[in-house]
Amino acid sequence: MKNAAPIHLPKVEILETGLQTLREHGLAAQIEERFLGAGPNRGDARVRLGYGGQVGVVYTVECKRWITPKTVGAIAARMQELGTNALLITDYATQTVAEQLKDQGVAFADTAGNAYLRGANFLIWANGRKPLAGHKAPRAGRAWQPAGIRVIFALLCNPDWIDLGYRDLAARAGVANGTVGWVMRELTEQGFVVKPRRRKLKRQLVQRRKLLDRWVEFYTGTFRQTTLLGRYKADHFDWWKTLNARKYAVMLGGETAGAILTDFLKPEIVTLYGRDIPPQLMIEHRLRKAHDGNIEIRQRFWTFDYDWNHPDLTPPVLVYADLLATGDTRCIETAQKVYDGHLAGLVAEG
DSSP: OOOOOOBOOOHHHHHHHHHHHHHHTTOEEEEEEEOOOSOTTOOSEEEEEESTTOOOEEEEEEEESOOOGGGHHHHHHHHHHTOSSEEEEESOOOHHHHHHHHHTTOEEEETTSOEEEEOSSOEEEEOOOOOOTTBOOOOOOGGGSHHHHHHHHHHHHOGGGGGSOHHHHHHHHTSOHHHHHHHHHHHHHTTSEEOOSSTTSOOEEOOHHHHHHHHHHHIIIIIGGGSEEEEEEOSSGGGGGGOOGGGGTEEEEHHHHHHHHHSOOOOSSEEEEESSOOHHHHHHTTOEEOTTOSEEEEEOOOOSOOOSSOTTBOOHHHHHHHHHHTOOHHHHHHHHHHIIIIIHHHHOOO
16 A cells, blocks of 8 residues: 655645634634734734633634744744734644643644643643644745755845845855855745846845744754754853853854843853864863763854854844744743844844
């Protein structure tokens, strides 16, 4: 017998099947408005959910496919944007993902029957149900492959680069010339780039917050794991507070950068980005390799210098993403503070 073809449910079917899950758990579920547009605080739909004959409460729904443990932090941040009554509907939440979503207070339902939702007079918590046969991750477009992720990162950090010539942008992003062409085509098809009808007008990068959210999901879900060069330990955890990062050609990122930017977080992991592992840093700070080390050195995957007041830190887009990648509640709160202080203006559209 041949294997069943992979099932990649579109958003419309995910929405309908997810609501059916909630009905099977005893709720009345009615769609009030579908696909509300591109705004960051608008979802894919609004639905009214009620229990026991009550009129019910309106929820803003976000539909997401293929959530993994690494992307839960980014998803939780997105759901916070949608307000108090936000509902995630996905194709499938594994037991681990479901537990993480519940821990983050994210209301959700999937097409397999798993759900978590707390109302005024009900609580739904179902976990461990198996997905549809043939369930597999949808294939990402070329724009979301490693080279494309580098280009989009460069554009998120420098939105005005959107109108550069392709060769110039490729050089600044550190990718092959041909990469920019197909990334631009896909971003245009997906509504993130607007091409002018008249030559004198500039290209525009639009829906920037949505693009940031999507980039973070792909970065944390697939790309980030390829950047790790090694894990280490030091004699004293606070050694990084006196680190002269430029001496070793490294930059502080993740929790340490978040702590510096917000004074809100006590970091548990020290993250450094560099071209390689600097031998002088290892010797002078007595860093030793350790599988469970709380110091991680990651590959710097961008070639441009980011112009801001913290040259020893990675760009704020990356600080934000690395904080969300932890899945930790305090780190997610810190990520929001980084967003408010250093990214909101960058992704705003005039």
